[in-house]
Amino acid sequence: MPIQWFPGHMASARKKAAEAMAAIDVVIEVTDARLPEASSNPMIAELRRFRNRPCLKLLNKSDVADPAVTRAWMDFYNRQPGVKAVAISAKSAAEVARIPALCRQLAPHRDDGVKPLRMIIMGIPNVGKSTLMNALLKRKVAKVGDEPAVTKHQQTLDLGPGMTLTDTPGMMWPKIEFDSDGYMLAASHAIGRNAVIDEEVAAFLADILLKRYAQPVAARYRLQTAGLDGPGLVEAVGRRRGCLVKGGGLDLEKAAQILLQDYRDGTLGRISLETPETRVAMIAEAWAARAAGAPQSDQARREDEDE
Template structure:
């Protein structure tokens, strides 16, 4: 099972991005530093082709620096890819963007030939905040929810640097179910499209496995039960998510936990490593291969059935022809 969310305006945005990509010198892809791979849109990689990309791993203050550095090492050495930890509220980081962009596109940057950069990324990663920080004024609506930006905006940062802001888009089908849940946990999928308790239990299982001490400290737990459901009940009871009679409201408990995860209240974390993603991609390919093999087997099994049907139809037609010939002779 996976989480899917692809409303109509995203398909429209994809077409618009495809139309203007030929006019772009570089893509500034804003990623969520907590999910460096899952927050990449594979559709964008296809659309940009050979256009270089500057990956800004935003919300670095919420990310586990050790795991984040592993991703920087993983991406190093790619001629068309440059990646940096980033924060839209860090003025030093914002000031470095022109330098990083110029490094990737050295043949442009003058008033006559300005660098044309597209700001892109999935929902709720901070694209609008980045654009406002670059321009030094509020020109884009910012909100702590996905799908705030609905249309493209083209603006001048300096005489030699122009930016094109685009709506946040996911892709029609997220094939990796684990990645889809990480997107939901961190807030890239609109909450009305998810099952709170389901997503919270997946997120809780991750923290129990990878960051248990942070979980214990945040919720003052004596110990961690092996079942995420039981842990979520304890969190709900400690944080006031109770119904009449003292019963835990699991939906409310899930809301509390996911809010803490998204705001960094539990502590810095990164939900994936390069090695983990490699294994997940392998499993996805294996599932796809099994489905394709099953499809081909069904087609092969259907051939004799269709042939038999054709043979029956042929014999019936022959018999009818013979009857017609007999009637004509009589």
């Protein structure tokens, strides 16, 4: 089932962010290092390109992402004009402390001591924006929570002499184009649970784990992964962890939640859900499937033309 999630307050958040962009020098876009492209809101790129603003793209949660894959993504983004990509963990004070200087490098015209360097933090829900904001200001100014879309309001604060920082609510976009992006976002807890079915998301995640990270999964749950598919791995985890319902059947929802939480917490090791190569392959496969599919309805055709 395709996953879509666009709470009402996000439309207002986008409008306010667009207005704030006019008075901003540098956009700090926070993404999840485990799925950097799937967690990049295309509306953010649209807004900053319209205003011709440089972007410091932070691949946050790099401490739980596959380091080789993260390096590949940084190479990918650093080839884009006006973009500087850096891998960080917002929990590391030393890594966070580098950010203002990196922003100054992207806006050298603001290094004259006359006008302040104006930065804005943007990103989708639950990628660590609030944690980053609090770390930069060295005090709690943004509410941090495990559920997505905790921050609901935009605020601008002084970061230090000659620097201001605007924090924005997490923003999704109205239509997630590729189904796999929706599942990766749901697996990483960037989408509200009321919009997803945990068993389906866990099965999607399990397929990726079996293809690329079978060894740490086998070690974590002490099971043989050979011959398993995604749903089979969820069932195997449920059996190993004693996820049973009355009558002795498997509680697949509980098993799914165990697998998802272990991935989110980094208990399974340093895992990335997409690479630049798998991203290209996924998009090509998706477009090929659409080209080979049934004729679109007039409504669907109009939506594609609008995009």
